[in-house]
Amino acid sequence: MTQQRRSRAVRAGVFATAVAGALILAGCSGTSGDGGNTTTDTKQFSLAFGVSNEVETGYEKLANQYMTENPGVKITLNKLPGETYAQTIRTQLQAGNASDVFVAAPGVGQAYSLVTLAKAGLLAPLDDTAKKVIPAGADAQFIVDGKTYGQALDIAFVGNIYNDLPGVAYPSDFQGVLDTCKKMAADKKSLFVIAGSVGANTGIMAQTIAATRVYAQDPQWDQERLAGKVTFADSQGWKDTLQAIVDMNKAGCFQKGAEGAGFDAITNGLTQGAALGMFGPSGAATEINTAAQGHAKFAVYAFPAATSSDKAYGIASSTYAYSIAASSKNKVAAQKFLDWMADPAQSKAFAKDQGTIPVSGYEDIDFKDSVYAPVESVLKDGAYTPIPNSSWPNASVYDALGAGVLGLLTGQKTIDQVLADMDAAWAN
Amino acid sequence: MTTTVESETERVIVPGRGGSRRGTRPRRPGLLKFGHWWWALPGVVLVIAIHYIATVFGGAFAFTNWSGLGSFDWIGFENFRRIFQDSSKLLALGNTLFLAFGSVILTNVLGLAIALGLNRGLKTRYALRVLFFMPVVLSPLAVSYIWKFIFDYNGPLNTVLRAIGLDSVARAWTGDPTWAIWTILIVIVWQQTGFSMVIYMAGLAAVPVEIEEAAAIDGASLWQRFWHVTLPAIRPAVAISTTLGLVNGLRVFDQIMALTGTGPAGATATLATEVYKQAFTLGNFGYGAALALVLTVIILVFAVIQQRVSSGREED
Secondary structure (H helix, E strand, O other), X not given: OOHHHHHHHHXXXXXXXXXXXXXXXXXXXXXXXXXXXXXXXXXXXXXXXXXXXXXXXHHHHXXXXXXXXXXXXXXXXXXXXXXXXXXXXXXXXXXXXXXXXXXXXXXXXXXXXXXXXXHOOOEEOOOHHHHHOOOOOOXXXXXXXXXXXXXXXXXXXXXXEEEOOOOOOOOOOHHHHXXXXXXXXXXXXXXXXXXXXXXXHHHHHHHHHHHHHHHOOOOOHHHHHHOOOOOOOOOHXXXXXXXXXXXXXXXXXXXXXXXXXXXXXXXXXXXXXXXXXXXXXOHHHHHHHHHHOOOOOXXXXXXXXXXXXXXXXXXXXXXXXXXXXXXXXXXHHHHHHHHHHOOHHHHHHHHHHHOOEEOOOOOOOOXXXXXXXXXXXXXXXXXXXXXXXXXXOOXXXXXXXHHHHHHHHHOOOOHHHHHHHHHHXXXX | OXXXXXXXXXXXXXXXXXXXXXXXXXXXXXXXXOOOHHHOHHHHHHHHHHHHXXXXXXXXXXXXOOOOOXXXXXXXXXXXXXXXXXXXXXXXXXXXXXHHHHHHHHHHHHHHHHHHHXXXXXXXXXXXXXXXXXXXXXXXXXXXXXXXXXHOOOOXXXXXXXXXXXXXXXXXXXXXXXXXXXXXXXXXXXHHHXXXXXXXXXXXXXXXXXXXXXXXXXXXXXXXXXXXXXHHHOHHHHHHHHHHHHHHHHOOOHHHHHHOOOOOOOOOOOHHHHHHHHXXXXXXXXXXXXXXXXXXXXXXXXXXXXXXXXXXXXXX
């Protein structure tokens, strides 16, 4: 090759490298913006939420309603797949390209828990409107360093979703549970159906039972655990909770093959009448009733206490909240939307659509003909605690509980081992 | 200078170019020359950035306590100390090795047996080869979900067992602490045997029929023929198949997440699933990165040993 050709080749090579490098850098620098506009109303923002199917959810309906009532405001809806929603939102926030408003989970312990995100500096503080709609006793799930980072959207009651139509009365105490279980097992059915292989379902069952064994006597148990005053291993209430699960398993309360069952077992079991109840959030009752079209009548019950003279107690807290990303450039427009969402009218419309309890204006609601009729007194008396795992410091504790309950069912673990695992996970 | 090409029938004299050893070259200006390193530069930069630098960054997080969000501290080897003191991680390591070696041994033995059977002779062997290979092209996740249905408490397997009177054997296979890991092994072997079979068929095709026939004439039994004639001849195929099988077996993930979700109570967790769980589900990114590093080292060690053992014998 001649000298002239070689230098031309080298120049061309340098040029190609420079172009490639510039393209890569241009692609990477797109996210670092100007820090966000905090004073002007840009009249547009993006809204992200998780979806599992094509059915229009309350999130979408209310966003569309807002646009109708406020022409000139544009909301871009980002519907993310439900199963991976938590992880997607977390990644987007870390990268700085999350939607302006998005659904987050109150408290800590999940991939998209808003207290964790707020402590990492990824959320923008909200107005006082958000502070006003925080459900009773749940301040720690929304407020960090005196600032509110999430606006509760509704309150869900976590308990038994039970089918009243077949006429088997929901037991009023724990012995009643065991007796009913034995009767149904003799008929080759089961009182409850659980998804043993899904940690979230076994964990929610344990927490529903713990409401009357742990939190009815000591509503501040989680705060005491955070302060190190109590542990799971030395808590008689938690031992009683896990013992109740072991007793229920022996009495045949759960369907055969529960250890390997997934969510499909719950759907199949309830729709075919092989089981009467499941453990879960109250939104499921409305969903299943709509799908069953009169062939079933599901209502929300609080799991019975050990004896009928013990206090009835339940779990009710906000499962979802709206938060604003710290990197948002449309904070004013987003905040106006959240103020509108906090109105009793919107709160009731959203809760009606989701089958949950509105976060504002629920004191005057008559629950008698709704799925909440059985827990009306528990709600009105305030005899409930926010879902425990939203106060626990990391997700491993709830994971240990879910896996531990399955271990109790398969015989892999003892009650003391499960509680020790939870304490060990707490310390990590 | 001229080049002379001699073939069996004629002699051709090709004029060459002065001063160059490269033979004929197209007369084109500088930018269009083939083979220069800067043509590949954009691709090389991307591969280094996305593949290697990203991996190194991920590996660096193994020495921190990063949760995936916000800031982090450097904590040295603390994560590794935690791994080796945690009994559940040692169980995961045991499961990883069990699934890897179990799947390699079973897929290779079965794959070789099927390849030998379908090598010659059978009229339907082409159709059978297609049938045996089909599972390999399916998505592991889709295959796992179908097998999950088969292993379900009310699924086909238990229905058949109950129908033939083996009620006591029927159980929730994927929820049983002892049997769950075997269900995963069965699914892996079912899907990957076809792959081994194809590799061995290629190896067997190169074995000359004459040597086997000569051995048969000399009075060697079927087994002696296989062990002393066939197997040495397909040693490269064995090396390839076992290496690939081992490396993939150590990384198994889809089948476990779909069949058992690492349950019951962590009985089927492996290092790969633990990496995912710690780094992404539980928000212990640094700890997950440390687990990933341990897994990488294990795979490297086994791959190197594997290659040494297989290629060492090739010379004889």
